[in-house]
Amino acid sequence: MTYEVTxxxxxxxxxxxxxxxxxxDRFDRELALSPFADEARLLYSGVFDGTAAExxxxxxxxxxxxxxxxxxxxxxFIERNAKGDLVSESYxxxxxxxxxxxxxxxxxxxxxxxxxxxxxxxDGRLAIVERNYLRDANRVYPHEQNDIxxxxxxxxxxxxxxxxxxxxxxxxxxxx
Numbered sequence: 001m002t003y004e005v006t007x008x009x010x011x012x013x014x015x016x017x018x019x020x021x022x023x024x025d026r027f028d029r030e031l032a033l034s035p036f037a038d039e040a041r042l043l044y045s046g047v048f049d050g051t052a053a054e055x056x057x058x059x060x061x062x063x064x065x066x067x068x069x070x071x072x073x074x075x076x077f078i079e080r081n082a083k084g085d086l087v088s089e090s091y092x093x094x095x096x097x098x099x100x101x102x103x104x105x106x107x108x109x110x111x112x113x114x115x116x117x118x119x120x121x122x123d124g125r126l127a128i129v130e131r132n133y134l135r136d137a138n139r140v141y142p143h144e145q146n147d148i149x150x151x152x153x154x155x156x157x158x159x160x161x162x163x164x165x166x167x168x169x170x171x172x173x174x175x176x
């Protein structure tokens with residue numbers, strides 16, 4: 001049995017991981033769910049255990065209360081294990097910015113972790129059937145500037161709009 005991973009498989013897996021992150025950050029549920037098989041099981045470091053759709057139902061309102069959240073992925077390592085399964089390990093760093101509604105204070109939480117995913121072919125494409133999120137480190141920083149205008153994301157340039165939905169400037173070129 002061969003354990004090689006093709007260039008197409010590597011591309012599909014990398015793009016799937018990136019699509020998930022972009023979907024979360026732009027509040028695009030369809031895009032965030034796109035790399036998962038319907039039966040996918042997600043285990044998130046003791047805070048969540050369920051399907052991908054259930055995860056979105058759980059995480060959406062949490063993210064909606066934040067000022068901004070940014071999911072960055074690096075070091076996407078892909079291989080076939082001894083069983084022949086396609087598996088990826090992706091290092092992720094997440095910035096979660098929260099404004100306290102009572103006192104206006106702003107806090108950044110930066111979490112480093114890894115998505116360890118098992119992929120299978122479904123309907124002619126690769127899809128995640130199992131995700132294990134492993135949290136490696138977590139840091140919480142109170143912001144020195146308690147002015148939301150000073151810490152809210154902004155875009156510079158004519159006609160560029162930052163948003164967590166399809167009004168974001170990226171959709172102009174990437175499409176909705």
